Amino acid sequence: MAARRNVAGSKRERLTQAAVDLAHRQGFRKTTLAEIASESGVPLGNVYYYFKTRDDVGEAILSCREDQAAQQQLQFDQLPEPRARLAAFIDSTVANAAMVSQYGCPMGSLSAEMMKEGGHLAELSRSLFATPLAWMEAQFRAMGCKDDAGDLALQLLASLQGAMLLTHSFHEPSILQREGARLIGWLEAI
Amino acid sequence: MAARRNVAGSKRERLTQAAVDLAHRQGFRKTTLAEIASESGVPLGNVYYYFKTRDDVGEAILSCREDQAAQQQLQFDQLPEPRARLAAFIDSTVANAAMVSQYGCPMGSLSAEMMKEGGHLAELSRSLFATPLAWMEAQFRAMGCKDDAGDLALQLLASLQGAMLLTHSFHEPSILQREGARLIGWLEAI
DNA sequence: GTCTATACGGCGATAGAC
DNA sequence: GTCTATCGCCGTATAGAC
Known part of the structure; x- marks a missing residue:
């Protein structure tokens, strides 16, 4: 309770x-x-x-974002088709376009900042994208892309992260929307 | 002298x-x-x-990075073919993979940080990618991609920026190398 | 133009009462 | 466990001699 x-x-x-x-x-x-x-x-x-220290707060932030990502993946895993799961990932990213244009990607901007923080936090932040990337790769493999699942996952994640970075920089949600639409088409053609 | x-x-x-x-x-x-x-x-x-103030130093940093990018474009513009210019851009990005894996993209990480700095610096940083993106779009248009030059430029820049972000996060130069190789192939197929 | 010394404010962190 | 008061450090910025 x-x-x-x-x-x-x-x-x-x-x-x-x-x-x-x-x-x-x-x-x-x-x-x-x-x-x-x-x-x-x-x-x-x-x-x-x-x-105990300010760094401990940083650790809590990182682990909170990792949990959020893992929880989101559990949601998507309930969809029967791996292609639909990836499409849901793209859609949910695009759905946050307004927030991203204002503050950047919650994970991408955190990763970039923590990497420059140095020390312990930089080390921890290096695992931020490990789970999402592995999850994407698993979906592509389930789609039958045995050989290049890793490349495709990298391509998808990089495209989204780059689009979010530019969306933030230009303060234009339409950038993420355009790239999202393209990636949905790309995904269906695979 | x-x-x-x-x-x-x-x-x-x-x-x-x-x-x-x-x-x-x-x-x-x-x-x-x-x-x-x-x-x-x-x-x-x-x-x-x-x-005069610390913010003035931030301004100088931003304008220095913008100048560097503009100067690099002038270099590439000396190549006769627009496709070769874009390929040179990709190649020169990949050539810095080791540095990127350690410190991130000089422009991408700066943009992300300055956007969160708020105020004057955030405003100024919004023009960081404007010139590079317009330059890429011009190359695609010169290649004959009249209708979708803007989309292609966005796709290319976002892919590179995302790849550099992940390269930094994972501390793995090979990520940028892989994406660079793929983008070269993609470019030649257009 | 150059440099030293220092004022000022803010932030992380601690002590200790309750 | 909760909260107030405060310490000490560090970073920006200034004053002012040279």
Whole structure:
């Protein structure tokens, strides 16, 4: 039951969620612990009960985004056809075009930033795209593309990530929409 | 003659170059004015003679990267065939795979970071990809792709940017090499 | 134009009462 | 577990001598 959740868990969740949102909107580096605390309705000093250091917050952000991606894949896996699963992935990406044009891809921009953060966070962020890429490859293999499933997955993920980067840079949702439509056509021709 | 360059110009150039390098390696936000000064062999206080504020350094970085891209296009424009120009662009991108795997795309990572910087710098960074994209579109049009030159340019730039983002994230130069090889083949089939 | 010294503010982190 | 108060550091920016 929801009522069974203790207060500590709820507060940690709120802090994490605020950190994830703020990191997406203005970047992790730019986001202060005071902002995260304020957005969560938690006093600044109390943050350190849940996170020993600022880097710990970064870890929580990364693992939250990984969980989100994994959960999304479980959704798509309920579709019977692998091609339909990939199409659903593309569609759901395009559906966020407005958000992407404002703040960039939640995973792509996080990866780029954490890689420059260096140290522990850079290492952790290197696994951000591993699961999604493997999932895509599995779908292509299930479609019968035995030999080039890896290449196709790379091509699809790179196209989407690049389109999202340009969508953000130009602040134009239509860029992602155009590339998404093209990729849907490309997928059906395979 | 090189000797004619005055000291002031030389110092500003050194500061700008150090800022550009450091921003690429560790991000603009993470780079301090003290680091830029130190790397240039200039005392910290003297930085403010050349740049009024830290944001001014950001502007100089952006305009330096734009100049580099424009200069590269001039190089490629000396090739007689538009298809060869685009191939040269792809090749020169792939040639930097090692650097990209370590620090990301000089323009892509800068754009992503500056967009989150907000304010003036975010606005300025929105023009980073405008010239390259228009240049690519012109090449495709010269190749006879009258109707879909814009789409093809977008497709090419997005594929490269996405491939570089993943190359950086996975720390694997081979990703960019694979996508580059595929794009060369794709280009020749158009 | 160049450089030193320093003011100022903000952020991460801690101490310690409750 | 929760919260207030505060420390210490670091980064931007300025003052002012040379």
